[in-house]
Amino acid sequence: MYVAVKGGEAAIANAHRLLDDRRRGDRSVPVLTLDQITQQLALAVDRVMAEGSLYDPELAAMAVKQARGDLIEAIFLLRAYRTTLPRFAASKPIDTGAMKIERRISATYKDLPGGQLLGPTFDYTHRLIEPDMADDRPVPEPERRSCDRHESAPRVTDILGADAMIEPDGEGTPEREPADLTRSPRTFPADRDARLQALARGDEGFLLALGYSTQRGYGRTHPFVGEIRIGEVEVEIELPELGFPVAIGRVKVTECQMISQFKGSKSEPPQFTRGYGLVFGQSERKAMSMSLVDRALRAEEFDEERVSPAQDEEFVLAHSDNVQATGFVEHLKLPHYVDFQAELELLRRMRSEQQYEDAHKEAAQ
Amino acid sequence: MTVSAKHRSHEQQVDAQIEARRRAMAAFAQAGSTFLADAWERLGAGRTALPVRGPEVGLVMVRGRAGGGGAPFNLGEASVTRASVRLEDRDGAVVGHAMVLGRDPDKAGLAARFDALWQVGDQRERIETEVVAPIEEALAEGDRKRTEETEATRVDFFTMVRGED
Amino acid sequence: MSFTQSQTAIDGGFLDPAFDAQGVFARLLTAISRPGTVVDLGVCCRSPAPLSMAQGALLLAIADGDTPVFVEEGSEAMAEWLAFHTGARIGEPSEAQFAIVSRPSREWLERLPLGTLAYPDRSATVLVEVESLKDGHSFTLEGPGINGTSRIVLAGLLDDFAEFRKANHALFPCGLDLVFTCGSELLALPRSTIVTEV
Numbered sequence: 001m002y003v004a005v006k007g008g009e010a011a012i013a014n015a016h017r018l019l020d021d022r023r024r025g026d027r028s029v030p031v032l033t034l035d036q037i038t039q040q041l042a043l044a045v046d047r048v049m050a051e052g053s054l055y056d057p058e059l060a061a062m063a064v065k066q067a068r069g070d071l072i073e074a075i076f077l078l079r080a081y082r083t084t085l086p087r088f089a090a091s092k093p094i095d096t097g098a099m100k101i102e103r104r105i106s107a108t109y110k111d112l113p114g115g116q117l118l119g120p121t122f123d124y125t126h127r128l129i130e131p132d133m134a135d136d137r138p139v140p141e142p143e144r145r146s147c148d149r150h151e152s153a154p155r156v157t158d159i160l161g162a163d164a165m166i167e168p169d170g171e172g173t174p175e176r177e178p179a180d181l182t183r184s185p186r187t188f189p190a191d192r193d194a195r196l197q198a199l200a201r202g203d204e205g206f207l208l209a210l211g212y213s214t215q216r217g218y219g220r221t222h223p224f225v226g227e228i229r230i231g232e233v234e235v236e237i238e239l240p241e242l243g244f245p246v247a248i249g250r251v252k253v254t255e256c257q258m259i260s261q262f263k264g265s266k267s268e269p270p271q272f273t274r275g276y277g278l279v280f281g282q283s284e285r286k287a288m289s290m291s292l293v294d295r296a297l298r299a300e301e302f303d304e305e306r307v308s309p310a311q312d313e314e315f316v317l318a319h320s321d322n323v324q325a326t327g328f329v330e331h332l333k334l335p336h337y338v339d340f341q342a343e344l345e346l347l348r349r350m351r352s353e354q355q356y357e358d359a360h361k362e363a364a365q
Numbered sequence: 366m367t368v369s370a371k372h373r374s375h376e377q378q379v380d381a382q383i384e385a386r387r388r389a390m391a392a393f394a395q396a397g398s399t400f401l402a403d404a405w406e407r408l409g410a411g412r413t414a415l416p417v418r419g420p421e422v423g424l425v426m427v428r429g430r431a432g433g434g435g436a437p438f439n440l441g442e443a444s445v446t447r448a449s450v451r452l453e454d455r456d457g458a459v460v461g462h463a464m465v466l467g468r469d470p471d472k473a474g475l476a477a478r479f480d481a482l483w484q485v486g487d488q489r490e491r492i493e494t495e496v497v498a499p500i501e502e503a504l505a506e507g508d509r510k511r512t513e514e515t516e517a518t519r520v521d522f523f524t525m526v527r528g529e530d
Numbered sequence: 531m532s533f534t535q536s537q538t539a540i541d542g543g544f545l546d547p548a549f550d551a552q553g554v555f556a557r558l559l560t561a562i563s564r565p566g567t568v569v570d571l572g573v574c575c576r577s578p579a580p581l582s583m584a585q586g587a588l589l590l591a592i593a594d595g596d597t598p599v600f601v602e603e604g605s606e607a608m609a610e611w612l613a614f615h616t617g618a619r620i621g622e623p624s625e626a627q628f629a630i631v632s633r634p635s636r637e638w639l640e641r642l643p644l645g646t647l648a649y650p651d652r653s654a655t656v657l658v659e660v661e662s663l664k665d666g667h668s669f670t671l672e673g674p675g676i677n678g679t680s681r682i683v684l685a686g687l688l689d690d691f692a693e694f695r696k697a698n699h700a701l702f703p704c705g706l707d708l709v710f711t712c713g714s715e716l717l718a719l720p721r722s723t724i725v726t727e728v
Contacts, residue, residue, distance in 0.1 A: 055427065055443035056467065082424060082442055087595055088464070088617060090426040093437045100508055102515050110522055118518040144513040155433050169435035178428065178437045183596055192431055193438035200429075200440050234391075235427055235443065240613035241462055241539065244383050247391035249466030251427060251443060278429045280441055417540055418547075418614070449540070449614075460540050 023068050037061035046252070046281025047071055051322060052078030053182075053201040055251050055280050072203075072322050079323050092236045092245055096255045096278070097155050099231040103282075106156050107225040108259060114153025119230060156227035157257050157274060166259065166272040188314050195297055195317065200279060202320030204286045210310040211292035219296045219308035223275070226257035228284050254279045258291035265303055273302060386483065389492065392500040393479050394465040398472035404496045405475055408488055413453055414478045417460060420448035420470035446473035452481035459484045539610035542576030544590055550574050554591035561709070561718040566671045566682045568663050568717045578608045582659045584711035585630055593618040593628055600626035600642070600654075623654075630657045634708055635690050636697055642706060650703040653721075660686030663712045668728040671719070681728070682717060684710060695725040 024031065038045050038061045048060040052075040060078060067073035103119025106112050118124075157166055179194035186194070199207065214221050232250040239246065256277035264270035275295025277287035296310040309315055319325060393401065424442040431438055447464040461481025463473050483492050544550035557569040577586020580603050589612060593599055598621025599612060609620045623629060623641040631638060638656060645653035660666075666685025672678070684691075698705045698721060705721035719725060 050441070053441035054424070055441060058467070059444065085444070086421075086423045086617075087442070088423045088425055088445060088447060089595065090439070091428050091443075093428045093430045094440070096429070096433050100511065102511060103518075116520040117515050118520065119515055142514045143517040144510070145517040145519070147512050147516040157432065158434070169430070169432040171435070178439050180426070180439050182439075182442075193436055196429075196431060196438040197440070200438075235425070235466065237425055237464055239462060239464060240610070240617075240619070241449070241460075244387060246387055246394070246464070248394045248425070248445060248464045250395070251466070253429075253440075255433065257433065274432055276432045278433075278440055418543070451540070 023066070032065055034058055034061040034065070037064055043282060044069070044071060046283055047204060047286070048074045048078055050280040050283055050286060051075045051201055051203060052082070053280075054078050054082045072326050076323050076326065089237050089239065092238060094233045094235060094251075094253070096229065096233060096253065097158070099153075099229055099233050099253075099255075100250075101153055101229055101231040102252075103230040103284075104153055104227065105225070106227045108227075109156060109159070112156055112159065112227075153229075155229075155255075155257065157259075164271070167262075167268075167274060186317060188317075189300075190313055190317060192294075192298070195313065196276065196278070196294060198317045198320055199277075199290045199293055202290070203322035203325070204283070204289065206320055206322070206325075207289035207293055208285060210296070210316065211289035213308065214292050214296045214310045219299070219310045220304075221260045221275075221292070221295055223258045223260045223292060223295070225288065226259040226274070228254065228256045228287065230254045230282050230284065252281055254281065254283050254287040256284065256287035256291040258288065258295055260295055262302055273298070385493075386480070388501075389483050389497050390463065390476070390480055392497045392504075393463060393476035395504055396472075396476075396496075396500045398469055398475060400500070401472060401475035401479065401496075405478060408491055408495065409478060409482055412478075412482065414450040414461075414474075414481065415453075416474075417449040417451050418447070420446050420473040420477075422446050422468045422470070425464075444468050446470055448473040448477040450474065450477045450481055452478065452485065454485050539607065539614050542578070542586070542611065543615040544575055544587075547590075550587075551591040554587045558588060558591065558716075558718070561716055562707070562720055563675050565673065565675050565719055565723040566680045566717055568682075568715055570715045572714055574714075578611050579605060580659075581608060581630065582711050583714045584716045585657050585659065587714070588657065588709065588711075588716070589618065589628065590615055595619075597627035598622075598625045600629040600631075602629075602631045604630075626654045628657065629654045630659075632658070633686075633688070633691075634658050634694050636694050638706065639694070639697055639701070644701055644706065645704040647704065650705075653704060653706060655707045655709060657709045657711055658686070659711050660684050660688075661712070662686070663710060663715055663717055670726045670728055671723050673723040675720075676723070692725070692727045695719075699724060 038057045041061075041064065044064055045057050045060045048063055048071055049055050049057065051071075052060065052063070054060075056078075059081065060074065063074035063077040063081075064071070066077060101114075101117060103121060104114065104117045106116065110116075157169070179191060179197065181194060181197055186198075190198075213219065215223070230252070232252050234247045234250050236245040236247050238244070254277075258275040258277070259272045260275065262268070262271055262273040273295065275291035275293070275298070277289070277291035277294065279287045279290065293310055293316060296308070297313055297316060299306045299311040304311070306312060423445060425445050427440045427443050428437045429440040430436065443466055445464055445466055446469055447462075448470070449460060449462045451458045451460050459481045461477045461479070461484065463476035463480055465473050465476055479492060479496060482488050554571050554574065557571055561567055561569045571584050571587045573583065575583065575586045575590055577583060577589075580601065581589070589599065593612070593616040595617035597618050599618050600621055600623045601608065604620055612618050612620070618628075623638075624643065626642055629638065629642050634656060642654040642656065643652055645651060662683070662685040664683060666683055667688060669682050669684065671680045671682060702721055707721050708719040710717050710719070
């Protein structure tokens with residue numbers, strides 16, 4: 001029997017009204033503007049865009065505000081929004097080699113061409129809370145240094161690749177459209193293109209923990225950061241009505257090339273192999289974690305034994321999406337009155353059967 | 366001039382023209398909508414542009430490459446606005462197209478109008494000097510500022526000499 | 531040199547894209563849920579050859595960048611028109627989600643996607659223009675969406691149609707869905723409909 005229970009409409013309406021009130025908070029405090037969020041909470045906006053898988057800083061800021069700073073809720077909002085829009089086209093693959101670099105570091109080559117550019121980093125800060133944050137002190141303009149030389153900053157893997165010490169990028173297969181998990185369901189085993197898409201929109205915390213686990217011995221790798229670069233790249237679209245590609249604007253991305261040792265195989269000499277991370281916005285923790293997990297998931301390619309969670313494609317891809325995860329975990333709080341009633345009945349029956357058996361045994365003795 | 370050389374030079378001309386239009390369209394796409402609206406007041410006054418399609422907001426799937434240079438994969442989507450307009454001209458109609466990142470129907474409509482007007486030709490030079498060039502300069506200025514700020518964070522390694530030699 | 535693309539690519543789309551597409555979709559839904567029912571999509575677009583008006587309207591309403599279209603005797607003008615208005619590209623039969631073919635024959639059961647048991651929806655919808663939806667051969671229909679039996683009348687290139695239907699029906703739940711068009715009218719025969727020649 002299924003018993004539908006109605007009710008709660010008024011409670012829900014009032015709860016949402018209360019939510020609106022609590023979101024706004026004390027009315028004497030000025031309301032947050034979207035500009036304030038995109039400017040001053042830029043990395044929260046970046047995370048929402050990356051995991052919401054939709055590049056639109058203004059929308060992401062609205063989502064952060066509506067979600068009261070709950071970033072997974074904001075990501076959910078962005079994902080829901082994107083389903084309402086038609087997709088016009090796919091871009092040409094972005095060229096991270098032509099990035100307008102805002103930060104670029106390498107842990108493997110001190111003197112790499114193009115140099116080490118720290119950019120706006122938390123690294124080397126003392127992690128002491130600054131009392132200045134409590135008020136609106138004037139912030140000095142950043143230092144500038146003229147830069148006349150037009151030294152290019154090639155991707156570090158292209159430098160190493162020149163000596164054949166590192167596995168090459170491999171050729172793209174132009175005749176095959178890359179897998180798209182927003183269009184067709186996951187299948188296993190997945191190809192690397194499908195994995196990279198899932199990782200790029202995957203939960204930062206989940207990927208961080210998995211990446212960490214590979215360092216601690218769960219999926220042996222000995223990684224180095226070949227390069228991290230952050231900056232804007234141009235997005236180019238080939239419009240069918242034009243017949244040639246045009247630039248439609250720029251997006252900020254973070255790229256990480258993780259290099260790890262490989263002892264070689266029958267067909268390949270000992271060389272460095274690579275894991276790759278590419279994420280919308282500025283998020284090097286996410287890009288680094290992604291590259292560690294990407295490398296771990298390539299175990300099969302290198303005849304490595306798959307023994308750890310980070311190497312288990314099905315485990316990683318099925319659990320990396322925080323909107324899916326939150327949906328399934330959080331649904332547990334919705335009414336399960338009937339299910340629970342059924343289990344309660346079952347327990348009662350088991351108990352009474354047990355009591356009956358016990359009584360029977362006693363009588364027999 | 367031989368026939369094939371003539372053919373080649375025609376092809377080069379076409380390529381140069383496509384390149385010029387690509388540059389112009391890229392500039393329109395990265396301009397502010399108020400800048401474009403002001404410029405249209407000056408350059409397109411009196412012209413009627415009829416909507417052919419849009420402006421409408423949608424998505425493009427942004428792609429990256431595995432390892433930076435390998436097989437393409439889908440990185441994530443970006444919001445875009447596109448528009449196509451028809452500009453009536455003495456010799457017929459010219460259709461202009463635009464696709465711009467973000468959700469700004471006004472800007473997409475203006476960018477499409479400028480693309481059409483650029484093709485008509487009689488205003489091309491003014492568009493190049495009064496619209497395309499200033500946008501490109503502003504972009505270059507912004508890039509220069511950021512590059513110089515980043516440059517100030519360049520690490521200059523030096524070797525410390527310890528103790529007596 | 532001129533950048534102006536052929537005018538046919540730009541013209542002939544829906545005048546009111548949102549409402550026209552909804553209108554066509556609603557009528558198409560009626561046609562598919564009530565197999566054999568002739569619906570008139572009206573004069574709502576001007577589609578380049580070889581697409582008939584109903585075929586053009588159907589594609590304008592439901593084709594997009596994710597649905598490759600195969601056209602047996604396509605033209606460049608039509609490909610440009612489709613690309614501009616829907617974002618759909620012309621594809622090979624093996625990847626087609628919509629196929630515009632001249633006759634419904636067994637050949638297409640080998641060349642078009644039929645779906646899989648896990649995903650029977652990954653199959654093509656076949657559009658065939660016929661000479662008439664009012665005169666010609668009679669067929670009896672039965673199956674989901676039909677109260678008892680109903681009858682349709684078709685005229686055109688239908689030599690091996692009965693054989694095609696039989697083979698298609700045997701594939702259920704996989705198989706091709708069929709839409710017959712004539713001018714601005716159409717009727718649908720989803721794979722679940724059993725067709726017998728009278």
